[in-house]
Amino acid sequence: MKSNMKRWVVALITAGAAMLSACGGSDHENEALDIVSLAKSNTNLSVLGEAIEAAGLETTLRGAGPFTVFAPTNEAFTALLSDLNLTKAQLLADKALLTSVLTYHVLGSKVVSTAVPLGQPITTLQKGIFKAEASGGSLKITDGRNRVSNVVTADVGAQNGVVHIIDKVLLPADKNVVQTAIALSTAPQPQFTILVEAIVAADLQNTLSGAGPFTVFAPTDAAFAALLTELSITKEALLANKTLLTKVLTYHVVPGLVLKAQVPVGSAITTVQGETFTVNAALAITDQRSRSANIISTDVLTSNGVIHVIDKVILPQP
Secondary structure (H helix, E strand, O other), X not given: OHHHHHHHHHHHHHHHHHHHHHOOOOHHHHOOOOHHHHHHHOHHHHXXXXXXXXXXXXXXXXXXXXXXXXXXXXHHHHHHHHHHOOOHHHHHHOHHHHHHHHHOOEEOOOOOHHHOOOOOEEEOOOOOEEEEEEEOOEEEEEOOOOOEEEEEEEEEEEOXXXXXXXXXXXXXXXXXXXXXXXXXXXXXXXOOHHHXXXXXXXXXXXXXXXXXXEEEEXXXXXXXXXXXXXXXXXXXXXXXXXXHHHHHHHOOEEEOOOOHHHOOOOOOEEOOOOOEEEEOOOOEEEOOOOOEEEEEEEEEEEOOEEEEEEOOOOOOOO
């Protein structure tokens, strides 16, 4: 019986060791490894290890840091290859793309999961931003292309930082405010066809394609249709009145990057046009004519700012 008990204990210890090995070892063991070594020792992060080497980032990520790495799994990389219509060999050979994507997963400081600033723009080594939110006791990440990834294992300690394992590769933004509006105006359910026409008619496309950053409160097509009725004007007449159009459109733009969590509730918000509006706790906007519009969708990230969707065109003073 003692012999059977001994065999059972040995088997249990062996199974536990195998499980730890599959997960990349214990936190204590991981903290003896730098981030690159940690990735290469974890069978679920082997593609990330190859990508770091192919991008020439080994020296950087073996450095003192500290770093925070949002580490995509092998399955996440497989899904990315399908999304980008690339083979693994092609991805690893494209050093510029690989470097941009990988550095977008790295923060230049150690940020454990409980310290991640929820709802705030998080700036990466790549210089692009993403957003983190709480989701079912974990974290979800919205990248620059508004794709969502989940943190499946948080706070894996390393010698030079911390690793959070994610289930989707993050991608930096590839469209500015205007390009994003155009993409959403040609989607299966277009939202901003009139807004795009108005931006072009007011000759604001170059301005809103600039470095920014800009925060745009973007009226839907239904919002513009309601405005035409309210002003008793045709769309053609509105688009032909460049002075009015410019005044109205720039009233929808706030300089700087302001995500939903950063909107100053109850305080006057100054627009590019020069006048202000306010936003209440229910995300309703009151404009200069005491009209109300609702923010119906928030934090559409772009390469030069963010878009919040509103259901009514807001207006400055007559």
